Each structure stands twice: as structure tokens, then as C-alpha cells.
């Protein structure tokens with residue numbers, strides 16, 4: 638069979654990883670890339686051997702014969718680029734979040750529904766991580782009883798703050814950028830929608846976030862329609878590395894994923910004592926998940942089926958994140 642011809646839009650902190658993963662994905666070929674950075678395009682040409690390089694997505698789509706695109710541009714472009722590509726007859730993989738406003742999310746959902754022959758997949762990669770998949774299987778098999786609490790911590794390393802601050806001007810905020818993963822996981826594991834949310838936080842180390850009405854560390858407490866609870870913490874200042882830990886407490890058992898976030902199974906015994914190292918970036922921690930989700934996207938196109946995750950899941954996670962942002966900014970409990 639002919640390989641799925643893929644174009645990647647955005648070659649930054651995550652985009653290059655997706656482009657590289659396409660080159661090793663069965664039934665797919667990396668045909669074109671698009672970035673605003675000449676330096677990134679040069680790197681893609683040299684390291685990935687891609688010769689069709691563009692600074693404008695429309696030029697890429699109109700000039701090159703593609704089957705699918707992977708959108709890894711800044712979040713505020715996701716909706717318009719998804720809609721444009723779907724209308725051009727392309728399958729679309731879009732990084733999270735689906736969009737930065739709920740109206741835009743709903744517009745994407747509408748265009749996805751109007752193009753049923755096209756695969757649309759959203760990049761909530763934690764759903765494709767082997768440990769998260771295993772936890773989900775345990776829950777679905779009833780091994781923890783009734784899930785009553787989801788606890789999610791997602792903290793970026795402080796060593797990455799320079800890049801994060803550069804991104805801050807076009808970031809929709811910490812709840813939409815980071816906590817959106819945990820809002821998605823909470824819905825996935827608890828199998829319910831939230832009914833209320835209260836969020837707090839602040840600029841504890843990096844006052845720069847104040848000008849964007851954002852915090853460097855934020856948290857939220859949620860109640861769900863099935864009476865389950867969720868506590869979510871999203872930060873940017875972990876000194877030890879990239880800290881993603883998740884807990885699901887059930888009536889009969891508790892599951893913990895990465896409760897001591899670690900790079901691998903090696904223990905180091907040295908003058909510091911006995912310790913385990915921590916992953917330093919999302920690319921490192923979720924390396925397998927990023928590969929799995931891209932393989933699933935291509936498999937869905939080839940096998941003419943839809944991924945489990947839908948555009949509506951993207952809208953719901955973005956809606957919760959938007960309400961968390963509102964609660965944080967106005968210090969109010971929000972009934973959803």
C-alpha cells in the first residue's frame with residue numbers, strides 16, 4: 638500500500654519529536670514541514686532528510702500532495718489550522734489543547750463531524766503511555782472498586798523556565814496549557830463530567846507570570862456528577878525534573894503512576910546518599926506515549942477507523958480548564 642504522506646506544522650520543543658517519530662512509523666512518510674524558524678527548518682532538512690520546507694501552512698498544503706498533517710504550532714493556531722486542513726481534505730492530528738476558547742473548540746467539533754471520512758485525533762499522549770493504559774484497564778476491570786478520587790500533579794522543571802517564559806506571551810495559561818492533561822485524565826478515569834470547580838494559585842517564584850494573569854503554580858479542586866473528587870496541581874518550578882504523578886483512589890484499592898517520578902529503574906548510591914534520577918522533560922518521560930499516539934493516528938487512517946479520543950473530549954477538557962482559569966482569576970467557586 639502507499640504510505641500516508643504527512644506534513645508536520647511546528648518544529649519546536651515538541652514538533653521536532655513528532656516529525657522524527659513519523660520517520661519511524663509504519664505506513665507513514667514525512668513529506669513536508671512548516672515552521673516560522675529557518676533554523677528549525679534547516680535542522681529538519683539535515684537530520685530528517687525532509688526537503689519540502691515551508692514557513693506558511695497554506696503554501697505547504699496547497700503546494701504538496703499530503704494525506705495528513707500533524708499540528709504542533711502554538712495553541713492559539715490549533716483551531717484555525719485544524720479547520721483549514723480538514724476542509725482541504727486532510728486527516729488531522731492536533732496537539733492539545735483543541736483550542737484556546739470553547740467557541741473555537743465547538744467549531745472544530747462541527748467541522749470534524751462534517752468530515753466523517755477524515756481522522757481527527759487530539760494529542761493527549763498520556764492516554765497512550767503503557768502505565769496509564771494499564772491503570773485504565775485495572776479500573777475498567779473493577780480492580781479498585783468505585784473510583785472516588787483522582788489526584789494529578791504535573792510540574793515542569795524549573796530548568797526549562799526560560800523557554801516557558803518565551804512561550805508565556807502566547808500561552809493561554811497554566812490550566813489550559815498544562816492542567817488540561819489532568820482534566821482529560823480525570824474524566825477518562827472517573828468516567829464522569831465535573832459539576833463544580835474551585836482553583837487557586839500564584840506567582841511563587843516567577844513574578845513574570847503576573848502580567849499574563851497566570852501563576853507559576855496553580856491548583857484546582859473538582860467534584861464530579863458521580864460524586865467523585867479530583868485534586869489537580871500544575872506547576873513550573875520543580876528542581877528535580879519533569880514531575881508527572883497520578884493517583885486514583887478507589888473504594889477497594891489505590892493506583893499510583895509515577896508517584897516517585899523517575900528516569901529509569903537505576904538507583905545511584907553515592908556521596909549524596911541513595912537516589913533515583915528524574916526525567917528532565919516531557920519528551921523523555923513520554924517518549925513511548927508520543928510514538929504510540931502517532932502510530933495510532935496512522936493506523937486509524939490506514940484501517941479507516943476513529944481513535945478512542947474524540948474532538949468532544951478536547952472540548953470538555955478545554956472547558957474545564959477555562960472554568961479553572963476563571964475561578965483562579967476571580968477567586969470564585971464555579972458550578973459547571
Ligand SMILES: NC(=O)c1ccc[n+]([C@@H]2O[C@H](COP(=O)([O-])OP(=O)(O)OC[C@H]3O[C@@H](n4cnc5c(N)ncnc54)[C@H](O)[C@@H]3O)[C@@H](O)[C@H]2O)c1
Nearest residue numbers: 647648649650651652672673674709710711712732733734
Ligand atoms: N502533549 C504535550 O505534553 C505537549 C508538550 C509540549 C507542547 N505541547 C503542545 O504543542 C504545541 C507546541 O508547543 P511547543 O512547546 O513545541 O512550542 P514551541 O514554541 O517550542 O514551537 C512552536 C512551533 O510552531 C511554529 N509556529 C509558530 N506559529 C506558527 C504558525 N502560525 N504556523 C505554523 N507554525 C507556527 C514555530 O516556528 C515553532 O516551530 C502547543 O500547542 C503545546 O500545547 C504539548
